Amino acid sequence: MVKICCIGAGYVGGPTMAMIAYKCPDIQVVVVDISVPRINAWNSDRLPIFEPGLDEVVKSCRNTNLFFSSDVESHIADSDIIFVSVNTPTKTRGLGAGKAADLTYWESAARMIADVAKSDKIVVEKSTVPVKTAEAIEKILNHSSRDGVNFQILSNPEFLAEGTAIDDLTNPDRVLIGGRQTPEGQKAVAALKGVYAKWVPEDRIITTNLWSAELSKLAANAILAQRISSINAMSALCEATGANVSEVAYAVGKDTRIGPKFLNASVGFGGSCFQKDILNLVYICECNGLTEVANYWRQVVQINDYQKLRFVNRVVSSMFNTVSGKKILVLGFAFKKDTGDTRETPAIDICLGLLGDKAKLSIYDPQVSEDQIRRDLTTSKFDWDHPQHLVPSSPTAKSKEMVTVTWDAYEAAKGAHGICIMTEWDEFKFLDYQRIYDGMEKPAFVFDGRNVVNPDELRKIGFIVYSIGKPLDAWMKDLPAAPLT
Ligand code: NAD
Numbered sequence: 001m002v003k004i005c006c007i008g009a010g011y012v013g014g015p016t017m018a019m020i021a022y023k024c025p026d027i028q029v030v031v032v033d034i035s036v037p038r039i040n041a042w043n044s045d046r047l048p049i050f051e052p053g054l055d056e057v058v059k060s061c062r063n064t065n066l067f068f069s070s071d072v073e074s075h076i077a078d079s080d081i082i083f084v085s086v087n088t089p090t091k092t093r094g095l096g097a098g099k100a101a102d103l104t105y106w107e108s109a110a111r112m113i114a115d116v117a118k119s120d121k122i123v124v125e126k127s128t129v130p131v132k133t134a135e136a137i138e139k140i141l142n143h144s145s146r147d148g149v150n151f152q153i154l155s156n157p158e159f160l161a162e163g164t165a166i167d168d169l170t171n172p173d174r175v176l177i178g179g180r181q182t183p184e185g186q187k188a189v190a191a192l193k194g195v196y197a198k199w200v201p202e203d204r205i206i207t208t209n210l211w212s213a214e215l216s217k218l219a220a221n222a223i224l225a226q227r228i229s230s231i232n233a234m235s236a237l238c239e240a241t242g243a244n245v246s247e248v249a250y251a252v253g254k255d256t257r258i259g260p261k262f263l264n265a266s267v268g269f270g271g272s273c274f275q276k277d278i279l280n281l282v283y284i285c286e287c288n289g290l291t292e293v294a295n296y297w298r299q300v301v302q303i304n305d306y307q308k309l310r311f312v313n314r315v316v317s318s319m320f321n322t323v324s325g326k327k328i329l330v331l332g333f334a335f336k337k338d339t340g341d342t343r344e345t346p347a348i349d350i351c352l353g354l355l356g357d358k359a360k361l362s363i364y365d366p367q368v369s370e371d372q373i374r375r376d377l378t379t380s381k382f383d384w385d386h387p388q389h390l391v392p393s394s395p396t397a398k399s400k401e402m403v404t405v406t407w408d409a410y411e412a413a414k415g416a417h418g419i420c421i422m423t424e425w426d427e428f429k430f431l432d433y434q435r436i437y438d439g440m441e442k443p444a445f446v447f448d449g450r451n452v453v454n455p456d457e458l459r460k461i462g463f464i465v466y467s468i469g470k471p472l473d474a475w476m477k478d479l480p481a482a483p484l485t
């Protein structure tokens, strides 16, 4: 029986390995992690991540051919194929701080593999890594392992998106496998291809050299994010001119060369990947002396930051230039719907911006816990992407006073001056906005960062409504759209 071990039981390691176990009953899959609470959660009835359809897949093969364990060393030693799916955060200090990928966790996983491996292994990069990482990993493995043990490194980046991970894994657009162009390298590629071929049509399994596979992952995320920044840049121009960004996106996306996906204007993209991977790409370009290319991609992140700043500015300027002491209901905190993940969610920057102007926030998200929200509002930039037990806890006093977290949107709306919609949860479309309006201070504002509500219907109720990229309410037509600096 082929034995697979995956180091890192996170948003990628957990679902991808569960899918391999589900589709390949003849393969034993063990997912290991240094975080004992995370492993315990994977073994419990309440999985550590919320992902539609994940529970069913895990429960159908857990303890049959899918196992979760914190005994990292013994399972590595025992496996033929080792996936590495650990965090690759943005560096916070030292060379490349604020841009480069921090490979500390990757390196420690590689050293662990070298230490305990007594037989040949295929080591698969599942984490998103800078191009050429495989070369560094090869050096670690080959210089610190036992004599006679051979390693083949493959790059097999993951393209799943959160909230749709199970569909994406079941029916991927493509699976990408990069390997060395040697007979041994190609044998390893064929072995991994054989795993995916159990359920993925062969013409969707692409094989390339190692560097193409590594770079394709960064390129895909950069280009997806670039589309969002492009439409978000247009949204600002729509507001200035009276064009409607949804109509523009529809018309533009009808061009089959462009296509309709990833053209939804929003308060900004979030999530653990886009910003991190683009900054990483920027750093790699700089290291290769490609200043113009680096500047081009950096702009995608800068427009995203501008979009968030612009939103905060809309809120504050609409509400008589101050939100000090005013209660604002924040609907949604996750970085997108159908996930409880808050990593780099735009809601953090919006909440911090409003708190900076001394607003009182009442936050509601159907999947995010109060602990998580408080932690997010006090964690330093980039610190979130480390194994949770290693992130220093910060004082929460400020957020305790100014922030309440609620499980009832109607209760939370009572006495509020404004509502900010931060996540496109379906339920926000169907709230009883008349009931909400009746309990709010007047004038009552809605700032829709996801274009989920119908602005005309809300205006009929009496709300003053701001929807990203849509024709402006008369109330805010002459107010400044963004700070000059
Ligand atoms: P995550 O933080 O959810 O999971 C990583 C896990 O690795 C953590 O549980 C951590 O405790 C564990 N870990 C760290 N060092 C370890 C070690 N030495 N030994 C054992 N366990 C260790 O992260 P994630 O979202 O699953 O992302 C993992 C990688 O996949 C990143 O490189 C990310 O960029 C990439 N990726 C993420 C997504 C996504 O949607 N989240 C999609 C594609 C690719």
Ligand code: UDX
Residues within 6 Å of the ligand: 158, 159, 160, 161, 162, 163, 221, 224, 228, 261, 262, 263, 264, 265, 266, 267, 268, 269, 270, 271, 272, 273, 274, 335, 336, 337
């Ligand atoms: C992304 C990539 O899509 C996926 O292929 C990769 O493996 C990991 O990174 P993810 O971050 O999970 O996936 O979600 P995604 O659907 O890409 O959304 C990212 C952010 O962009 C979210 O905040 C989302 O709300 C935002 N978004 C997305 C928009 O603002 N507009 C859009 O049109 C699409």
